[in-house]
Amino acid sequence: MIQLESITRSFSLGKEQISVLNGISLTIENGEFTAIMGPSGSGKSTLMNIIGCLDKPTTGRYLLAGVDISNYSEKELANVRNQSIGFVFQQFHLLPRLTALKNVELPMIYAGIGKEERQERAAEALMKVGLSDRMDHLPNALSGGQKQRVAIARAIVNQPKLILADEPTGALDTKTSISIMEQFSQLNKEGVTVVVVTHEPEVATYAHRTIMVRDGLIQTASAIERSPLS
Template sequence: MSLVIKIRNIIRDFPLGQEIVHVLKGIDLDIEKGDYVALMGPSGSGKSTLMNLLGCLDTPTAGSYELNGVDVSNLSDDELAEIRNKEIGFVFQTFNLLPRTTALENVALPMVYAGASKAERHARAEEVLKDVGLGDRMDHRPNQLSGGQRQRVAVGRALVNKPSIILADEPTGNLDSKTSVEIMKLFDDIHAAGNTVILVTHEEDIATHAHRVIRLRDGVVESDVRNEKIVSSE
């Protein structure tokens, strides 16, 4: 398997008044293409900071981060934005959809920044919306959709540019238990199609969907365990 993510000795410090808060304290991490990872940890463990670094929303104080063989640790904001658009599909707890645009337009949006033509954008967005089970909701705005449907739109938007990684931050946090099961089935399908999926969650039942669970505590990796129950059943 080829490595999608290679992190070495990642440190992230934040100034707080006269003090420096050491949030990440020398993390090493490899994630292979096609991996399915749950990132867990209590509040203050550093998992949100690590997620921001993995998503190229932030840069480390020290250490290296290679994404598909490219060191992104010291890229400019514009370069990071380009990497985010091409390589990373984000799914957020709060969906982050544009309220006045249709499901189709929301899903097509990353392709605008990628420079795709309108015809290309619409064709790909239609394809993705059908894949996530919303082929009959393309012209609906977010306020005309249920929470689960909105999250499916968000998942479609994450997939539209065929990114290297799907990075989901508490993707079921705003959903009821029945809808959460449906969304996690969607993530399982996305992974089965060959995508690399990283879930950030505090819910143990959500983490059981992943094939690997990485737990952080106090800015370091506390454990990194393969989910044998799932792996052995394949």
């Protein structure tokens, strides 16, 4: 599914080049549930952005489902994001003036799907995350956990093979976090590849393995025993 080969990423700061990723090679197989961890400034968010086609590597190759997308244009990367990747973020990123249903419809609008099919698929996605009774609610009428479930529904509505979640439980209490992580586990059991960036070891226990990033390099990539949040 994901194959990174000697990926580097650097940024210009005045006349200085700041290196964030320093030659990362990584393979994530189809159907894996992987957690990426690391301290602030380790490069894990930059790594996630490259995996999610939100950024491009300075050097190295990125193969997604066997296709080298390292040198894709911004338009080509946008198409990959819309067709192949679902995103879930800590701050939900829901549009406040749209209902839950309309928020979930958005990726399908960008994909050019007709209104009737959009509504049907959005409703099905919300039912899947247990929000069939909240479809017409605006975000300000939803709890944090419900907002994140809307975000998950939006992420899966185009039936992506890959879901990327960046600190998906960071704004949630423990009980709600368990519910959200169980949702990701269920999606993974259904065949979706899931990659979660987190600073919480309890969240990482839901993954098949944890990749530790420090100073722009992978320190370890090991399987861990799975156990629920507590």
